[in-house]
Amino acid sequence: MAFAKKVEAILLGQGRALAAWLPVVFSAGCLLYFLPRHEPGPAWACLTASLGALVLWRGWNRLISRSLGLAVVMGTLGFLAARGQALRQPPMPALPALAVVMTGEIAELTTSRDEGQMAQRIRLRHAVFETGVDIGMAPMRRDLLLFTHDGQVYESGMMLRLRAVLRPPDWPDFPGARDRQREAWFDGLAGTGRILGRPEILQSPQRYFLARWREKIATEISRHLAGQRAAIAATLLAGHGEGISKATRAAYAASGLAHILAVAGLHLGLVMGVVFFTTRQALVLWPWLGLRLPCREIAALAALLTGMAYVALTGFHLPALRSLGMAGLASLALLAGRRVLSMRSLAVVALILLIASPVLVLDLSFQMSFAAVMALVAGYEALRPWFISRAERGIKGGGGHHLILLSLTSALAGGATLPLVMAGFGSFQPWFIIANLVAVPVAAFCVMPAGLVALLLMPFGLARIPLWVMGQGIGLISLIADGVAALPLAHVAVPVIGGKGLALYMLGLTGLCLWRGRARFGFLLPVMAGLVSPFLSPWPLVLISPDAGLIAFSENRRWVVGAHGGLENRVLDAWMQAWPGPMRGMDDAASCTGARCTLTYHGQRLWIWFAPLSPEEWGPDCQHDGFVITAQPLPAGCQPGRFIDRFTVWRDGAVSIMPHQGKLEIRSDRSWRGERLWVPRVGFRGVPNLPQALSE
Incomplete structure (x- = not known):
């Protein structure tokens, strides 16, 4: 009883902050649907929801019961929402095998x-x-x-x-x-x-009027700008990001400026900020009008409408839609005289988006957006007393103060999303704060205002000058990106954080930002566990691509890669990103002789054959108790103890051989993902397209 009272006191101490945990529980339910290796049914979810509702109803006089019941119900609703979204998708059709x-x-x-x-x-x-x-x-x-x-x-x-x-x-x-x-x-x-x-x-x-309008804007930009400046401008104003070259993306990613190339909260905030400031200043220029109209509210509505138009113009990308939801709540809060940005408004937006599309819980951009905003809100809430004390003492904010704020913003948002970048791209950018300190002000005061003016003047054919100004700002940002990317250790390859490590990190970050009191620092443990998880997991001994066209094995933390064609480069890049290390060919490997490589692990021998051989050329390996790996089908009469051949990969997808407790464990893609709606069955080529019914 004393323990229950203590827990209830802790929950009461959280106050209204507990409401921000609702989308967290809902997203956990969504994630629970995607975790099993078989298609889960709704029976147990409905049972769990009933139990939660029962606890919620019967425990009306105890905060613990109500909180637990509500958490169970929300988690179950998230599970059912994810399952419903998956079942609503049309089946995969059968595609012709030939042209x-x-x-x-x-x-x-x-x-x-x-x-x-x-x-x-x-x-x-x-x-x-x-x-x-x-x-x-x-x-x-x-x-x-x-x-x-x-x-x-x-x-x-x-x-x-x-x-x-x-x-x-x-x-x-x-x-x-x-x-x-x-x-x-x-x-x-x-x-x-x-x-x-x-x-x-x-x-x-x-x-498709809107799509053709976007294409006309991109064409107008290409008339006045050239090269990557035109491509980036078309991305920021029309949502056409495919013109950005790989070299440009690599430089921006290495310098921590990749967020500038994606239309999201930064660009929407800059556009709405420019409109808000311009509208309010224009209204107060006439004192009689400024004293009689709610100028701030009018400017907020104008900024919101402009933000909606900008999101539509750039193609309704998911990060921009999330930012628009936050901007809409911020505008409503401004009109109602409430706090513009809070954890509860962020929670409302997250819950709405997850209800609309539960699969977003697995989307990296969704995770990065909310991790950044959550860290910003929590960071500034923690530092608010310091800023209030400065205001009470009459300390005026100078250039140094604004520089500190900009650095803090970059550190909070970049630090919160950096592990997610490591999880998605296998890289670490230590100089991202330096690059953002210069690039973000250029985008705020030059690129986006000039781009907004260019959009307004395009119907009159007067967009040349503002587009030139925008191009100069983009050129300066690109120069900063290239300079920072050329610094030592600008792009450090790190092992990719796995799903479990990423879940631990997100849980720790969420608790660190949402929980009130000193107990929040206890969530640093899952954060650290998630960050170190990729360095503790073992490397695969052998990797085989989904079509068996590429085989690689590790030898003293160095990759030995077999002969392959250009079509396998994408798979090889993914392997090197997940497990970065030196790479060499078979000719330089001590364990290879010709087309045959021999590996030994705890007394277990593996033979890897890269070329088709006859039973006579196989020799005793065909009947040995060891492990045979080949990119070709095994010849008739060949019966090794364990083997992986082309048929194995055709049936089960990509294969990795992992060392586990002194033994070799075979992990196939099919065993990893299981039997889900989106995983094709063995030999499944799709549902045939049936003809339409004849009309009478």
Whole structure:
């Protein structure tokens, strides 16, 4: 009884801050759906929700019971919401194995230029295949991502007839890697493809006014700016980010400025801030009007409407939508005379977005956005007494004070998201604060205001001067990015944080920001555990790609990579990002002789064959009790003790061999992900497209 009273006193001490934990519990329920290796049913979730509701109802007079019951109900609702979203997705269709002629409508179009070559990515909707078995088929319910380099000008809404080679979503590069099949399942994609020849335009665009407006803005920008300045300006003003080259992205990422290339809270805040300041100053220029109108509220509404237009103009990207939700709540708080930004407003936005799309709990950009805002709110709440005491003493904020604030903002937001960057990209940028101290003010006072003026003057053909100013600011930021990226240790490769380590870090960061009192520092333990987790996990001994076209093994923390084609470079990059280390070929490995490599681990021997051999060339390895790994099918009569061949990979996806307690453990992608809706069954090629019913 005394323990219950103590717990109740602790909960009462948290006050209204407990409400901010509701989206945390809801997201835990969403995550619980994605964790099992089998498709969970709703029975136990409904039972748990009933128990939670019972505790919530019967425990009306005790805070502990009500809190526990509400947490159980919210977690169960998150689980059911995630399961419902997964079940609502249309099944994966069967795609033709050979090149096929199809017709469809352009739903989205992005154009990029890299090294002088223009590439276009077309999202094709309502595709219909022109093959004998597909006569009368209904339009596909899922979209296709098609790539072309033909140089023809397209617009969203066009009807095309084209010939393309299609492929379903790729398997993960290794067990536990990025799940592109799950992303395609929830994104409504059926697969990707490459267009052969030049598509035929059957119909001009009739809809997609907003998409065509964005394309016209990007075209206008390309008339006045060139190179990467035009690509970055098109990203910031029209949401077309595919024109940014890999070198530019690498420089911005190495300097900690990658957030400038993604339309999110920073850009929306700058646009709304410029509109708010300009509108309010314009209203108070006439004292009679300024004294009789609520200038601040009018400026807040104008800024919010401009922010909504900016988010629509840049393509309704998810980070911008999240920021718009926060901006809407901040505007309402300003109109109501409440605090503009608080943990509860952040919790409301997070809960709304998770209810709309529970799969966001796995999205890296979602995690980074809320981690940054949460750290900023908690950090400034903790430092608020210091700022209030300065105001009471009449200390005026000078340049040094503003520099401290800017540094603190960069440190809080960058420090909170840095482990997430390490988890997503396997890199660490120690100089990000220095780069942001200069680049963010340039973006705030030059790039975004000039871009906003350019948008207003484009209909009158007067956007040349503001676009030039914007280009100069972008050039300065790019110069800063290149300079910081060239510093020593600017881009340090680190092992990728796994799912468990990332969950520990997010739990610790959430508790550190949301909990009140000194007990919050206890959440530093899961934060540290999550950060050190990748350095404590063992390296794989052998890695095999999803199509068995690439095999690599580690030898004294160095990777030995077998012969492979250019199509396997993406998989190899993913391996090197997850486990960074020196790489060499088979000719330089001491354990390799010709096309055969022999490894030994705790007395267990592994033979890796990179070339097809006959049973005579295999020799005794075929009948040995050891471990045989080959990229080719085993010959008839070959029966080693344990083996992995091309058929194993075809059936189970990518394979890794991990040392575990003195033994070798085989981890396949199928055993890692299990039997889920987005994981294809063995031999599954998709649901056939059925013809439409005949009309009477």
